[in-house]
Amino acid sequence: MERLVDIAQSSFLPLIEATIQFTLPLSIISFIFGLVLAILTALARISTVKIFQIIARIYVSIIRGTPLLVQLFILFYGLPTLGITIDPFPAAVIGFSLNVGAYASEVIRAAILSIPKGQWEAADTIGMSYTQSLRRVILPQASRVSLPPLSNTFISLIKDTSLASLILVTEMFRVAQQIAATNYEFLLLYGQAALLYWVICFALSLIQGRLENRFDRYVSR
Amino acid sequence: MISIKNLHKKFGDLEVLKGIDADVQKGQAIVVIGPSGSGKTTFLRCLNTLETPTSGSVTIDEQTVDFSKSLSKKQIMAFRKQSAMVFQHYNLFPHMTALENVMEGPITVQKQDKKLARKKAEQLLTKVGLGEKINEYPFQLSGGQQQRVGIARALALEPKVMLFDEPTSALDPELVGEVLQVMKDLAAEGMTMVVVTHEMRFAKGVADEVLFMDEGRIIERGKPEDIFNHPKEERTQRFLNLIQKTDII
Ligand SMILES: Nc1ncnc2c1ncn2[C@@H]1O[C@H](COP(=O)(O)OP(=O)(O)OP(=O)(O)O)[C@@H](O)[C@H]1O
Numbered sequence: 001m002e003r004l005v006d007i008a009q010s011s012f013l014p015l016i017e018a019t020i021q022f023t024l025p026l027s028i029i030s031f032i033f034g035l036v037l038a039i040l041t042a043l044a045r046i047s048t049v050k051i052f053q054i055i056a057r058i059y060v061s062i063i064r065g066t067p068l069l070v071q072l073f074i075l076f077y078g079l080p081t082l083g084i085t086i087d088p089f090p091a092a093v094i095g096f097s098l099n100v101g102a103y104a105s106e107v108i109r110a111a112i113l114s115i116p117k118g119q120w121e122a123a124d125t126i127g128m129s130y131t132q133s134l135r136r137v138i139l140p141q142a143s144r145v146s147l148p149p150l151s152n153t154f155i156s157l158i159k160d161t162s163l164a165s166l167i168l169v170t171e172m173f174r175v176a177q178q179i180a181a182t183n184y185e186f187l188l189l190y191g192q193a194a195l196l197y198w199v200i201c202f203a204l205s206l207i208q209g210r211l212e213n214r215f216d217r218y219v220s221r
Numbered sequence: 222m223i224s225i226k227n228l229h230k231k232f233g234d235l236e237v238l239k240g241i242d243a244d245v246q247k248g249q250a251i252v253v254i255g256p257s258g259s260g261k262t263t264f265l266r267c268l269n270t271l272e273t274p275t276s277g278s279v280t281i282d283e284q285t286v287d288f289s290k291s292l293s294k295k296q297i298m299a300f301r302k303q304s305a306m307v308f309q310h311y312n313l314f315p316h317m318t319a320l321e322n323v324m325e326g327p328i329t330v331q332k333q334d335k336k337l338a339r340k341k342a343e344q345l346l347t348k349v350g351l352g353e354k355i356n357e358y359p360f361q362l363s364g365g366q367q368q369r370v371g372i373a374r375a376l377a378l379e380p381k382v383m384l385f386d387e388p389t390s391a392l393d394p395e396l397v398g399e400v401l402q403v404m405k406d407l408a409a410e411g412m413t414m415v416v417v418t419h420e421m422r423f424a425k426g427v428a429d430e431v432l433f434m435d436e437g438r439i440i441e442r443g444k445p446e447d448i449f450n451h452p453k454e455e456r457t458q459r460f461l462n463l464i465q466k467t468d469i470i
């Protein structure tokens with residue numbers, strides 16, 4: 001028993017370090033890149049330019065139709081065959097960003113389409129350009145609608161970063177694996193990892209609740 | 222002030238405006254009436270280039286646009302500034318307060334100084350009787366109040382012409398008066414206005430001229446008392462009978 005407490009205590013710090021150094025940055029950076037990509041993809045999907053629509057559709061279809069792990073393996077183990085070598089961390093960022101971009105684009109597209117046509121027209125009549133309408137009128141309202149589903153995307157992403165251990169990113173789960181390999185306390189180490197993921201996701205859901213309240217100030221309840 | 226020549230608008234194969242000619246003098250208030258689907262909304266939207274007409278030309282305050290030619294976005298935007306639209310369903314920005322709604326055009330589009338725009342917006346809201354409500358969100362306002370914010374938002378752009386598309390038809394009867402009063406005051410100040418409405422009180426009291434539209438054409442025009450009391454065209458008579466029966470007077 002005492003041995004287990006010792007192991008739990010001594011592994012705690014490395015797990016936290018890996019979380020702060022890799023798991024969180026990987027999640028946050030990928031989510032930001034992914035969101036930008038998702039907005040562009042959503043706009044391409046609703047644009048009247050056929051070729052934009054087609055490119056966006058193909059991209060979303062490929063990402064959604066293939067496993068994330070396979071995508072990561074192609075980026076990290078596959079591309080060197082073509083002479084393109086990417087370090088583990090950037091490879092993971094690219095993979096996760098592409099993933100978030102595709103899934104979130106559907107959410108954002110639906111949110112934009114849910115804004116009544118009258119909002120575009122009101123923006124038009126006061127002389128706004130397309131980008132001004134988007135920035136000032138449409139996206140602020142669409143972001144309220146898409147906050148809950150996008151929070152889900154973010155939470156999934158945080159858990160999915162554990163897959164990066166398989167392309168050699170020393171994120172939190174990989175560190176847990178490494179420690180467990182030396183002392184064979186698999187249940188303890190993986191349990192600790194699970195607890196840490198849960199704490200992060202729980203904190204996030206608290207932040208989500210606060211954001212929702214902020215957004216809801218302008219709708220009647 | 223406004224001169225419209227042979228204006229056509231097609232949606233695909235459907236021709237909705239079949240050659241509209243009209244002139245509006247500076248300071249006049251024109252009321253457009255006509256059955257549902259006759260093209261009244263489309264007509265207004267064409268004047269504000271929310272729809273691009275298929276052909277014809279429109280002049281507002283000496284700026285002429287010929288829609289038979291291909292036009293750049295810039296030309297359309299420049300022309301759009303001449304007029305501003307008030308919508309049937311207000312279309313206020315729900316995520317902005319009344320004040321922010323009114324300031325939005327001047328700040329984002331016209332790049333005006335924020336303080337100045339704010340002061341002007343406060344004045345406009347006071348003018349439409351909402352000086353106490355400037356910090357409310359649209360959902361906290363009644364329909365009539367929302368529509369008055371809509372009018373202030375349009376006025377903030379200092380357009381030469383105000384376009385109203387059935388501004389009171391979504392309102393409860395007891396709220397219609399307050400909106401019409403604001404429009405009446407505007408007309409009295411000499412604002413040039415084109416108003417689609419079936420409010421006969423307004424048409425009789427305020428309009429300098431009434432246009433009757435049917436199937437994409439202006440069938441009859443004249444002074445309100447002439448149109449309402451002695452319509453010449455049979456279609457106008459039938460339409461007036463119909464709306465008088467449904468008691469909109
Ligand atoms: N964007 C559009 N695409 C296709 N058809 C349209 C479009 N907008 C309007 N129409 C058609 O044009 C015709 C005229 O419509 P419009 O809205 O101008 O009529 P209206 O006189 O304003 O009618 P109402 O009194 O019901 O508001 C209708 O048949 C309508 O279906």
Ligand SMILES: [Mg+2]
Pocket residue numbers: 261262263386
């Ligand atoms: Mg209409």
